[in-house]
Amino acid sequence: DAGVIQSPRHEVTEMGQEVTLRCKPISGHNSLFWYRQTMMRGLELLIYFNNNVPIDDSGMPEDRFSAKMPNASFSTLKIQPSEPRDSAVYFCASTMDRGAQHFGDGTRLSIL
Amino acid sequence: GESVGLHLPTLSVQEGDNSIINCAYSNSASDYFIWYKQESGKGPQFIIDIRSNMDKRQGQRVTVLLNKTVKHLSLQIAATQPGDSAVYFCAENSGGSNYKLTFGKGTLLTVNP
Numbered sequence: 001d002a003g004v005i006q007s008p009r010h011e012v013t014e015m016g017q018e019v020t021l022r023c024k025p026i027s028g029h030n031s032l033f034w035y036r037q038t039m040m041r042g043l044e045l046l047i048y049f050n051n052n053v054p055i056d057d058s059g060m061p062e063d064r065f066s067a068k069m070p071n072a073s074f075s076t077l078k079i080q081p082s083e084p085r086d087s088a089v090y091f092c093a094s095t096m097d098r099g100a101q102h103f104g105d106g107t108r109l110s111i112l
Numbered sequence: 113g114e115s116v117g118l119h120l121p122t123l124s125v126q127e128g129d130n131s132i133i134n135c136a137y138s139n140s141a142s143d144y145f146i147w148y149k150q151e152s153g154k155g156p157q158f159i160i161d162i163r164s165n166m167d168k169r170q171g172q173r174v175t176v177l178l179n180k181t182v183k184h185l186s187l188q189i190a191a192t193q194p195g196d197s198a199v200y201f202c203a204e205n206s207g208g209s210n211y212k213l214t215f216g217k218g219t220l221l222t223v224n225p
Contacts, residue, residue: 004155031211033211042215042217042218043156043201043215045212045213048211048212050211055211056212091155091156093155093156095211097211098144098205098207098211100146100158100161101146101158101203101213102158103148103155103156103157104155105153105154105155106154106155
């Protein structure tokens with residue numbers, strides 16, 4: 001079975017550029033989560049959706065970050081404009097109701 | 113003082129030994145707990161979960177123990193193998209309509225051949 005699919009796996013871009021990260025959750029899962037992982041702060045929840053509706057975005061750092069889920073099989077996390085401090089690994093996870101979250105392999109983002 | 117970065121607890125074991133990784137949680141309302149394994153360059157991978165109406169749950173070579181009295185969770189890995197080397201995270205969910213998981217800082221397990 002296909003797991004959570006994230007793209008790109010790696011992204012290197014200059015500060016000020018727009019970055020779009022993509023996620024395809026596991027088919028049939030109704031909740032989707034975006035996380036950021038750094039050595040300094042560990043794994044942080046940015047936002048999660050339930051049935052395509054954003055439920056909790058309290059972890060989104062600032063207005064430069066936005067996330068959308070136009071349908072049950074696709075979500076994006078956008079950073080505009082990007083800054084060097086946004087460099088991190090970004091994970092997407094999905095689950096059915098309150099079950100165990102299943103993670104993708106992440107996007108390693110480097111902002112120069 | 114302020115920490116410069118996350119200082120992960122580490123556990124080093126010999127191949128074939130049993131490993132025990134511990135986790136303390138703070139929210140007494142948490143009723144669902146999960147252990148994840150994260151290898152370098154990969155996302156956290158589900159290992160085993162347990163609900164608060166249970167004290168123990170076993171999987172293949174892994175056992176999770178839950179002590180609600182002292183809010184403590186442990187993961188036991190039997191006959192540890194080099195492939196078990198990774199960072200292990202516990203996560204908790206506080207129930208109801210809240211789908212958020214709160215993750216621990218993680219423990220780095222190193223298995224020596």
